[in-house]
Every structure is written in structure tokens, then in C-alpha cells.
Amino acid sequence: MLISVVGCGYLGAVHAACMAELGHEVVGLDVLPAQVEALSAGQAPFFEPGLPEILSSAGASGRLRFTTDPTAVAGARVHFVCVGTPQRSGEMAADLTYVDAAVESLLPHLAPGDLVVGKSTVPVGTAERLARRVHEVQPEAELVWNPEFLREGKAVQDTLHPDRIVYGVADGPAGERAVTVLDEVYASAIAEGSPRLVGDLATAQLVKVAANSFLATKISFINAMAELCEASGADVTFLADAIGLDERIGRSFLNAGLGFGGGCLPKDIRAFMARAGELGVDQALSFLREVDAINMRRRVRMVDLAREELGGSIQGRRIAVLGSSFKPDSDDVRDSPALSVAAQMSLQGASVVVTDPQAIENSRRKWPDLVFAEDVDDALTGAELVLVLTEWQQYVSLDPTHVAGLVRDKRVLDGRNCLDAAAWRAAGFSYRALGRR
Known part of the structure; x- marks a missing residue:
């Protein structure tokens, strides 16, 4: 099948490469020449494990190409x-x-029977509006919604082997034809047993934002418990383990720490609240305001903890920050809690040195006044306080005895509750973490 992918940023580049990997012929369209040039050369413009290999193999096969020419999608x-x-x-x-611009760019090239498949995360009602626009120009084309569920760092796996596939289609024969075509697109995943759910347009648009809002709520819930644990002397990690054994709750996303960030959860829950207000049901999602507020408080609390550990002031104190991406296995620093904490401490007069395995260049573009170190040992050398803010495996597995030989003072703040507290204390470190004694 010949497929076009409009927009070759994070979602589009991964989707285009994976569709070609599954055997389809794919043309990726983007307005940025530099992006197209990099992808055409088999180079991912961002860090995503496994993507460069698929870009190279799919490009070499002749099934994948990228262009800035809108006419290339015809056919x-x-x-x-x-x-x-x-x-x-x-x-x-x-x-x-x-x-809106992406759909408009497609309209002159749509033929009868074509499918326009929305994967972007949009407010409910968007697909219906776009479907009307498609039908104005090409009455025999159909617009459907097929939300994405990618996790940064695991996007290739999530595309090739999804945990669910959702179609939002119109009622009647047109919807049935759309399902048949999409089943052909995702034949490999369906054959593997990935659940396939078919619903209406409205519900399909809500699935992604509802899922993200639930995950954000779960994260902020355990971080609210962390605040209570700190006030009462309890241990939030033990608490999470205990309640996570309840099968109705589950242990995933109950890791107390700096909270969530990135390009999806923060903006999606805010857009969800905004759309609920437009629909006149803003009270139904009013709890998400507190979810957002709890999440932002974690960053302030980490700066406060750093100040406490350094005797009441961070002015002029050398602080090593391990991690600036919003999560491990990603170079994404959009709304990154780690980078936000580092920047706030620097603005308050601390001598901050930031390191990250993949996100230094993106971090430098966002906060050029911060000091960055490519090597973790360089960041640690002479530090009076160490903050672990992104749980990269190389930070989780650091040898505290080795670190002790580099730092000036043995103090560590575990912003992700990912370190072995006993091992760090045994090496002579003062160890603190959000929600733990």
C-alpha cells in the first residue's frame, strides 16, 4: 500500500519509518528542508532508540522517502x-x-476512496470539523481518527507492536470501508494479537487525552502522598509498593519524584480542561487543575530541598545535576522538570553544572546560560550537592564510592527515588529523596 505521512517530527518520523518497516511504501511530507534532508540520509533529528536503524533499512529498501513537495502525496x-x-x-x-494546514495541504490531491487518518492529539470535535472540510472537496474521501500511543524511548516498539489500536470512524458503509483499509495497514500488529477497537470519531479523539489525564492523575496522586509522607515521617516508596499490590490500583506510574513533563502530558491535560470548558462541562475536569498544580510543586520542593541540604542557601554553591531530559532514553527537554529545577537554582545564584547522555544540546538551546558537562565525572568533580533528576540507567547504576572520590561534600538528592539509598548512605552520603525520611 502507498501511504503518505504529513508531518515528520517525532510522531511522523517514527510512524513513517515503521510503516515502511512493515512493508508499505511510504512518502513522508514535511515543511522543514533540514528535517527532510536528515531523515532522507537515515538520520533521526532526535534521540529515539532503534529509529536510526529502521530509517536506514527502510530507506535502503526503497520503500521510504521524504520530501517537502506536497504533490508527492498524490496517489x-x-x-x-x-x-x-x-x-x-x-x-x-x-x-x-x-x-488544519496539514489537512488543507492534502485536499488538492485526494482521490475517491482515499483515507485521511488523524493521529495527532486534538480536542474532541476537531475530527468532525475536518471531516466536513474533506467532504466539501472530495465527497468520496473519508476522514477517520487513529490516535497514537507512543512512549518516548519506546516509540518504535509501540508502533510495530502496539498494545492497542483504536479507530474512530463514521457510521455506515463508509466507516466499514475505512476499517477494512486500516486493517490492511495494521495487518501485522493485528495478526500478532494487538487488540483492535472500533468506535466513533468523538470517542477516538478522547481516548488519548483521557489516558494521559489518568496517568498524570496517578503520578500527581503519589506525589501528593509524598508531601504527606515528608510531613509525617513516612516512606512514599513503601507506601507505593503496598498500595500497588492492589490489582485495582497497580504499581506502574506510582513512582514519587519530580513529576511529569515532556511534550504530551502537561499540554494535553491543559487542553482537555480548556475543551471541557468550551463544552460547558469544565467542572467535570476541575480536578486536573490540582493534578497540574501538584506536579509543578514538585519542582519547587526540589529546589527547597537543595537549599535545606546546603544550610539554607544555594548562593555560590556548586551543584551537579544529573539529567536534563524529561525522561530517560529521550533527548526531549520540553517542559522538563529536571531542566526547570537546574535553571531555577542557577537563577537563584547556585553554580550549577548539568549533564545528560543525550539532551545537552537541546538543553543548551533552551537555557544557554547554564553550564553543561559532557562527562558525568566532570559534572560531579567538586560538587557540594548532587541531584539525580532524570533516571538514566547510567546514573542509577553509579558507584557511590567512585562518586565520593570526586565530590567536595557527600550529599545526594534523589529526585526520582531511583537510587539504592542504603548503598549511598554506606558510602558516607547524606541521602534524601522526595517523600522519604
Whole structure:
């Protein structure tokens, strides 16, 4: 099948490469020449494990190509819309400029029977509006919604072997035909047993934002418990282990720490609240305001803990920050709690040195005044306080005895509750973590 992918950022690049890996012929369309040039050369413009290999193999096979020419999508049977939906400047709502532009770019090239497949995360009601626009231009084309569920750092795995596939289609024969075509696109995953759910457009749009809001709520819940644990002398990690054994709750996403960030959860829950307000049901999601507030408080609390550990002031004190990406196995620093904490301490007069295995260049572009170290030992040397803010495996597995030989003072703050507290204390470190004694 010939497939087009409009928008070759994080979602689109991964989706295009994986569709080619599954045997489809894919053309990726993007407005940025530098992005197209890099992808055409088999180079991922961002860090994602496994993606460079798939880009190279799919490109060598002749099944994958990238272009800035909108006419290249003509002849494709399925057109995936994979552009971003960032938060509007100064507002909570999603900016749909790129989605609208992507669909408009497709309209002159749609043929009868073509499918326009939205994968971007959009406010409910967007797909219905876009479907009307598609039908105005090509009445025999169909717009459906097929939300993405990618986890950064595991996006290739999640695309090739999804834990669920959701279709939002219209009622009647047109919807049935769309399902048949999408089943052909995802034949490999369906054959492997990935659950496939078919629903209406509205529900399909809600699935992703509802899932992200639930995960954000779970993270903020355990971080609220961390605040209570700190006040009462309890241990939030033990608490999470205990309640996580309840099969109704589960242990995943109950890791207390700095909270969530990145390009999805923060902006998605805010856009969800904004859309609920537009629909007149803002009270239904009012709890998400507290979810967001709890999440942001974690960053302030980490700076406060650093100040406490250093006797009441961080002014002029050398602090090593391990990790600046919002999560491990990613170079994404969008709304990164780690980078936010590092920047706040620097603005308050601390001598901060930041290191990260993949995200230094992105971090430097965002906060050029911060000091960065490529090597973790360079960041640690002479530090009066060490903060572990992104749980990269190389930081989790650090030998505290080795670290002790580099730092000036043996103090560590575990912002992700990922270190072996006993081992660090045995090496002579003062160890503290959010929600633990």
C-alpha cells in the first residue's frame, strides 16, 4: 500500500519509518528542508532508540522517502496526519494551526476512496470539523481518527507492536470501508494479537487525552502522598509498593519524584480542561487543575530541598545535576522538570553544572546560560550537592564510592527515588529523596 505521512517530527518520523518497516511504501511530507534532508540520509533529528536503524533499512529498501513537495502525496491510498498540537501561547487550549494546514495541504490531491487518518492529539470535535472540510472537496474521501500511543524511548516498539489500536470512524458503509483499509495497514500488529477497537470519531479523539489525564492523575496522586509522607515521617516508596499490590490500583506510574513533563502530558491535560470548558462541562475536569498544580510543586520542593541540604542557601554553591531530559532514553527537554529545577537554582545564584547522555544540546538551546558537562565525572568533580533528576540507567547504576572520590561534600538528592539509598548512605552520603525520611 502507498501511504503518505504529513508531518515528520517525532510522531511522523517514527510512524513513517515503521510503516515502511512493515512493508508499505511510504512518502513522508514535511515543511522543514533540514528535517527532510536528515531523515532522507537515515538520520533521526532526535534521540529515539532503534529509529536510526529502521530509517536506514527502510530507506535502503526503497520503500521510504521524504520530501517537502506536497504533490508527492498524490496517489497514496492512506494519508496520516502526524503534526504537533502545541499549547497556544498564553492559553491552555491546543493550537490546531498545524493540523488544519496539514489537512488543507492534502485536499488538492485526494482521490475517491482515499483515507485521511488523524493521529495527532486534538480536542474532541476537531475530527468532525475536518471531516466536513474533506467532504466539501472530495465527497468520496473519508476522514477517520487513529490516535497514537507512543512512549518516548519506546516509540518504535509501540508502533510495530502496539498494545492497542483504536479507530474512530463514521457510521455506515463508509466507516466499514475505512476499517477494512486500516486493517490492511495494521495487518501485522493485528495478526500478532494487538487488540483492535472500533468506535466513533468523538470517542477516538478522547481516548488519548483521557489516558494521559489518568496517568498524570496517578503520578500527581503519589506525589501528593509524598508531601504527606515528608510531613509525617513516612516512606512514599513503601507506601507505593503496598498500595500497588492492589490489582485495582497497580504499581506502574506510582513512582514519587519530580513529576511529569515532556511534550504530551502537561499540554494535553491543559487542553482537555480548556475543551471541557468550551463544552460547558469544565467542572467535570476541575480536578486536573490540582493534578497540574501538584506536579509543578514538585519542582519547587526540589529546589527547597537543595537549599535545606546546603544550610539554607544555594548562593555560590556548586551543584551537579544529573539529567536534563524529561525522561530517560529521550533527548526531549520540553517542559522538563529536571531542566526547570537546574535553571531555577542557577537563577537563584547556585553554580550549577548539568549533564545528560543525550539532551545537552537541546538543553543548551533552551537555557544557554547554564553550564553543561559532557562527562558525568566532570559534572560531579567538586560538587557540594548532587541531584539525580532524570533516571538514566547510567546514573542509577553509579558507584557511590567512585562518586565520593570526586565530590567536595557527600550529599545526594534523589529526585526520582531511583537510587539504592542504603548503598549511598554506606558510602558516607547524606541521602534524601522526595517523600522519604
